[in-house]
Amino acid sequence: MLKLSHVSRHFGGLQVLQDVNFEVPQGGIFGLIGPNGAGKTTVVNLITGLLPPTAGQIEFEGQSLVGTPPYRITQRGIARTFQNIRIFKDMSLLENVVVGMHSRLGYGPLDWLRRSPRFRADEARSRERARELLSWMKLEHKADEVADGLSYGEQRKLELARALATEPRLLLLDEPVAGMNSVEKTELMVEIEAIRQRGYTIFMIEHDMRFVMGLCEQIAVLNFGRIIAQGRPEQIRNDPQVIEAYLGRDDDEPAAAAAVEARA
Amino acid sequence: MESFESFWSIYSNLVLTVGTNALLALSIWLTLSCGLLAMANGAFMGIGAYTAALLTMNVPGEHFALSLAGGITAPMLVALLIGTPTLRLSGVYLAMATLAFGEVVRIAIINTESITGGALGLNGIPPLTQWWHVAGALLLALLGLAALRRSKVGRAFQAIKLDETAAGLMGINVNAHKLSAFVLGAGLAGLAGALNAHLTFFIGPSEYGFDRGVEILTMTILGGIDGLTGPVAGALIITLLPELLRSLKDFRTVVNGLILVVIVLFLPKGLWDPARLRRLFSRRPAAVRG
Numbered sequence: 001m002l003k004l005s006h007v008s009r010h011f012g013g014l015q016v017l018q019d020v021n022f023e024v025p026q027g028g029i030f031g032l033i034g035p036n037g038a039g040k041t042t043v044v045n046l047i048t049g050l051l052p053p054t055a056g057q058i059e060f061e062g063q064s065l066v067g068t069p070p071y072r073i074t075q076r077g078i079a080r081t082f083q084n085i086r087i088f089k090d091m092s093l094l095e096n097v098v099v100g101m102h103s104r105l106g107y108g109p110l111d112w113l114r115r116s117p118r119f120r121a122d123e124a125r126s127r128e129r130a131r132e133l134l135s136w137m138k139l140e141h142k143a144d145e146v147a148d149g150l151s152y153g154e155q156r157k158l159e160l161a162r163a164l165a166t167e168p169r170l171l172l173l174d175e176p177v178a179g180m181n182s183v184e185k186t187e188l189m190v191e192i193e194a195i196r197q198r199g200y201t202i203f204m205i206e207h208d209m210r211f212v213m214g215l216c217e218q219i220a221v222l223n224f225g226r227i228i229a230q231g232r233p234e235q236i237r238n239d240p241q242v243i244e245a246y247l248g249r250d251d252d253e254p255a256a257a258a259a260v261e262a263r264a
Numbered sequence: 265m266e267s268f269e270s271f272w273s274i275y276s277n278l279v280l281t282v283g284t285n286a287l288l289a290l291s292i293w294l295t296l297s298c299g300l301l302a303m304a305n306g307a308f309m310g311i312g313a314y315t316a317a318l319l320t321m322n323v324p325g326e327h328f329a330l331s332l333a334g335g336i337t338a339p340m341l342v343a344l345l346i347g348t349p350t351l352r353l354s355g356v357y358l359a360m361a362t363l364a365f366g367e368v369v370r371i372a373i374i375n376t377e378s379i380t381g382g383a384l385g386l387n388g389i390p391p392l393t394q395w396w397h398v399a400g401a402l403l404l405a406l407l408g409l410a411a412l413r414r415s416k417v418g419r420a421f422q423a424i425k426l427d428e429t430a431a432g433l434m435g436i437n438v439n440a441h442k443l444s445a446f447v448l449g450a451g452l453a454g455l456a457g458a459l460n461a462h463l464t465f466f467i468g469p470s471e472y473g474f475d476r477g478v479e480i481l482t483m484t485i486l487g488g489i490d491g492l493t494g495p496v497a498g499a500l501i502i503t504l505l506p507e508l509l510r511s512l513k514d515f516r517t518v519v520n521g522l523i524l525v526v527i528v529l530f531l532p533k534g535l536w537d538p539a540r541l542r543r544l545f546s547r548r549p550a551a552v553r554g
Contacts, residue, residue, distance in 0.1 A: 048433060074435040086430040088423055099423045103435035105416045112415035113408060119415070166435050 001026040001201055002047065002078075002170055007056030009042055016042050017225045020056070024170070024218075029192070029202040031216035033209070033236075035245055038222040040205040041083060044174050047203075048080050049073045060170070075103045079168035081159045083175040083205075089148040093139060093158055096147050097130035100165025133161040137191060153184035157191065164195070171195065173204045177211050185211060209246075213237065221245065276395065280463055282503045283398035284456045289483040289495035290405055291452035294445045296489045297418075299425030301355065302446060303477045304346075304362035305453040307369040308339035310472025312454025313461040314373065314380055315339075317389045320462065328392045328462070335458025336451045343450035347443045366477055373469040385468030386461075393462040401455055402496075409492055421445060453480075486527060488534020497535050 002024040009017040016039045024030040034040050045051045047058060049070040058065045065073055079100075088096050105126060111119040134140040137157040142150070147158060156176060163171060176192065177185045185208070192215060196202055206212045212219060213233045221229040221236060223245040229236055236242055272279075288309060295302040316335030320326055350361045373380045380386065412418050420441050423431040432438045461467045479502065487498025505523060509516045531537065 050429065050433075069437075070429075070432040071435050071437050074433055080433060082430070086427050088426040088430065090426055091422065095419065095422075099419050099431070099436075100434050102416050102420055102423075107416075109417075112417065113411050115411065123415075162434070 001061060002203065003057075003059045004043075004047075005057045005059075007043075007046065007058060008054045009039075009046060009051065010054045015225055017046075017053075020222070020225070020227055022220045022227060022230060024201065024203050026201055027199070028217045029196055029204060029215050031212045031219040032203070032205045032222060033207055033212050033219060034222035035207065039225045040207075040222055041174055043222070044080060044172050044205060047073075047172060048078065071103070074166050074168075077167070077169040078172065079163035079166045079170075080172035081156070081163050081174060081176060083178055085152075085155045085159055087147050087155055087158050087162065089146075091147055092144050093134060093147055093150075093161075094127065094130050094143040096158055096162050097133055097165045098126050100162045101126045101129065101167075104167055130161075130165060133164050134158075136164070136194065137161045153180055153187070156180070156188065160191065160195070164200075168200065170201045170203060173202065173206075175205055175207070177206065177208050189215060277463065278503070278507060280393065280395060280398045281460070282500055283402050284460045284463070285480075285483060285499035285503050286402055286496045287405055287452055287456035287459075288480045289487065289499040290409060290492065291449040291456065292480050292484050293489055293492070293495045294409070294449040294452070296484060297425065298421035298442055298445045299428070300351065300442060300445065301359045302350075302362045302449070303359050303481065304343070304365050305449060305480050306472050306474070306476035307366035308343065308450040308453035309457035309460070309476065309480075310369055310373065310469070311339040311342055312336065312457030313467050313472070314386070314457075315454070316458030317386050317461045317467060318379065320390060320392065321386070321388070326390060326392065328397075331392075331462070332455065332458050335454045335461075337454075339450040339454035339457075340447050343447045344443070347446045351439065351442045351446060363474065363477065366472075366474065370469050370473050373472075380469075383469060385466055387466050389461055389465055389467065391462060391465060393459050398459055401459060405452060405455075406492055406496075413492070417441070417444075482524070486524065486534060488531075488536035490533065490538055491536055494534050494536035501535075 004023075005021055007017060007020040008015070020043065022032075032040055032043060042051065046053050047065065049065065049068055049072075053066060060073075060076060060078060063076075065076075068076075088099065091099070105122050107116070107119045107122050110116070111122075131140055131143055134143055137160055139154060139157055139161065142154075147155070150158060160173075160176075173192070177188055180188065189211060192202065192204075204212070204216065216233060219231065219233055219236045220227050221239070221242050228241045228245060229239045231239070288305060291308070292302070292305045312335035315338040316331040319331040319334045320328065323330065346365055350358060350365070353361055374383050376382070420431065420436045423434060423436060424438055424441060428438055457472070483498035483502045484495045485498070486501065487496065488494030505520050506516060509519050512519055527535065531540075533540065
């Protein structure tokens with residue numbers, strides 16, 4: 001469904017991603033994990049068009065996404081959430097979600113100027129759908145409250161509901177449980193599993209291992225901008241390279257010495 | 265009835281200026297509502313005023329409808345041209361670029377003497393604007409903008425104002441929406457200019473300079489940008505305050521300025537702030553109960 005081939009991204013002399021290849025299959029939950037600074041968020045920014053790749057190809061359902069502006073990528077069926085939550089704080093929960101339906105509302109200026117039947121029907125339908133999405137996230141009782149007043153965990157759920165409002169086929173979650181306590185994490189795990197069962201494909205970035213291992217069918221591991229392993233959770237758990245990336249290795253000193261030599 | 269007639273003969277010009285100023289305040293409200301600080305509305309008003317006045321004076325038969333249409337369209341076309349490059353800028357940089365554009369327009373008017381009369385201005389514009397032209401224009405503008413606010417376009421403007429990146433990822437074409445707010449605002453400002461030119465008999469380039477731009481912004485910020493009531497209220501106050509303070513003679517402008525400073529200090533979100541009003545009204549019943 002989503003395919004990255006030989007994708008690289010540099011920021012000046014800093015190589016954040018080097019020759020990244022992976023394919024997210026239709027259906028299911030695909031996880032991309034890796035230590036801090038491995039380049040995970042950059043991958044999501046490249047897919048959603050916020051950054052152009054330096055080299056390589058990104059394809060969604062067989063068509064290239066490179067050079068497409070973010071709003072068109074959303075319209076083609078990819079939605080995302082942010083690691084640092086970006087909801088519209090001054091709007092109500094309902095309005096937040098309805099904004100997500102922007103490009104799915106087909107009425108034109110003549111419709112909203114005259115408040116035509118089509119305008120009324122579309123608006124009513126979008127509000128109804130927004131309430132439904134909020135109820136998936138168990139937030140419907142707060143639909144008319146201002147989003148700023150929500151707790152951290154609720155804001156994440158609102159962001160999820162808003163992303164689903166764009167009618168995506170692929171949902172990108174950038175560290176969905178960052179900053180959450182374990183009760184909130186377990187809750188969100190249930191919600192994400194429920195979303196998957198509704199037929200959405202999910203691509204998730206995370207470094208909470210328990211969360212990823214519990215949810216994902218397929219996992220790719222990113223370290224220093226390269227994919228070092230890919231496979232099913234139990235394969236990843238036992239992969240020596242992955243263990244090294246997360247925990248380091250015993251003979252760190254020779255490696256560090258080699259690195260110093262290489263720099264000199 | 266007689267007292268109304270004498271009131272109208274003295275104050276009609278003032279009342280109609282409230283109307284055109286309200287249109288101007290609404291014109292900048294459009295760009296502010298999607299988070300853009302564009303200061304070109306004084307210049308757009310000027311382009312509208314000159315286009316409409318020149319059409320009236322040069323096309324035989326004085327077709328006012330044609331003049332108004334020209335006064336709306338010309339600034340919209342100019343906005344379309346300058347909008348694409350300048351709207352990439354944000355914050356004060358956009359304000360600076362649009363202020364510079366205002367200067368360009370003013371100097372262009374001064375230097376095209378054969379058409380615009382240059383620094384001396386245009387004299388003898390037929391006073392074709394009737395009270396119902398102004399009232400009708402304001403009513404239509406308010407109805408149109410109210411409909412816009414309730415539509416997906418209004419929501420998109422608000423989303424862009426709150427978080428541009430997130431708005432883009434909601435499928436909103438951010439640049440196109442900014443440009444349409446800018447162009448529609450230019451049209452409204454041009455309409456205000458066209459109506460105003462046919463009220464005053466004379467227009468000159470100095471009327472559409474920096475001072476005018478700041479005055480338009482002041483009206484809207486003072487009134488509050490969260491809704492359409494704010495800009496209209498702001499226009500009412502900025503237009504009427506100097507008249508109400510006439511008895512103070514020399515101290516008039518001082519007191520005028522002081523009042524504005526006090527309002528901005530104590531009501532930073534403007535006079536019409538729905539959130540504050542809601543709090544005000546919800547606190548009262550609670551006090552009775554408690």
